[in-house]
Amino acid sequence: xxxxxxxxxxxxxxxxxxxxxxxxxxxxxxxxxxxxxxxxxxxxxxxxxxxxxxxxxxxxxxxxxxxxxxxxxxxxxxxxxxxxxxxxxxxxxxxxxxxxxxxxxxxxxxxxxxxxxxx
Amino acid sequence: xxxxxxxxxxxxxxxxxxxxxxxxxxxxxxxxxxxxxxxxxxxxxxxxxxxxxxxxxxxxxxxxxxxxxxxxxxxxxxxxxxxxxxxxxxxxxxxxxxxxxxxxxxxxxxx
Numbered sequence: 001x002x003x004x005x006x007x008x009x010x011x012x013x014x015x016x017x018x019x020x021x022x023x024x025x026x027x028x029x030x031x032x033x034x035x036x037x038x039x040x041x042x043x044x045x046x047x048x049x050x051x052x053x054x055x056x057x058x059x060x061x062x063x064x065x066x067x068x069x070x071x072x073x074x075x076x077x078x079x080x081x082x083x084x085x086x087x088x089x090x091x092x093x094x095x096x097x098x099x100x101x102x103x104x105x106x107x108x109x110x111x112x113x114x115x116x117x118x119x
Numbered sequence: 120x121x122x123x124x125x126x127x128x129x130x131x132x133x134x135x136x137x138x139x140x141x142x143x144x145x146x147x148x149x150x151x152x153x154x155x156x157x158x159x160x161x162x163x164x165x166x167x168x169x170x171x172x173x174x175x176x177x178x179x180x181x182x183x184x185x186x187x188x189x190x191x192x193x194x195x196x197x198x199x200x201x202x203x204x205x206x207x208x209x210x211x212x213x214x215x216x217x218x219x220x221x222x223x224x225x226x227x228x229x230x
Contacts, residue, residue, distance in 0.1 A: 042220060042221075043207065056216060056217045058217070105216035107152070108152075109164055112161040
């Protein structure tokens with residue numbers, strides 16, 4: 001079974017530009033989560049999508065947005081890039097199932113990441 | 120708060136056991152995870168434990184969970200140079216799909 005794939009692997013942009021990153025989950029996984037990894041802040045949760053809807057959101061400004069398509073592939077977009085947005089952006093996929101009225105997540109598998117450098 | 124805490128650095132000799140410790144905050148977390156990250160790479164899921172378990176063993180890896188103290192540990196038996204990496208502990212929140220990570224423990228294995 002193919003793992004989580006992310007494109008592109010490396011990206012260089014300048015301040016003020018926008019960028020779109022793509023993530024294809026493991027086949028059968030319908031939940032996609034995004035994380036930002038920086039030396040200063042470590043690994044931080046950005047948002048999670050399931051069935052084309054944002055289910056959870058971290059504490060990031062509105063410049064960070066995402067979406068999910070009907071085939072579960074997800075994209076994240078960062079507008080008006082700042083130097084501090086330079087980071088490794090990681091995508092993770094997992095299955096979800098319902099337990100009574102609750103939606104419960106399964107283990108998350110990560111892709112190799114997209115290294116974004118903002119100059 | 121949402122802090123997951125880990126020791127920052129561990130150095131061991133090849134063939135010894137390594138023990139990486141972690142404390143977490145949310146007693147309602149369903150899963151607790153250990154991930155490994157090698158330089159320039161993404162996160163590799165090593166193992167995980169359900170919150171209703173005390174111990175899980177998987178080949179050279181042993182995870183111990185003390186729910187009362189909210190303490191998690193990862194023991195790597197017969198540590199090899201290929202085990203040199205950063206190890207992250209994570210707890211799950213928000214019905215499982217928001218992971219809160221520790222800062223990572225750098226494991227250095229000396230030959």
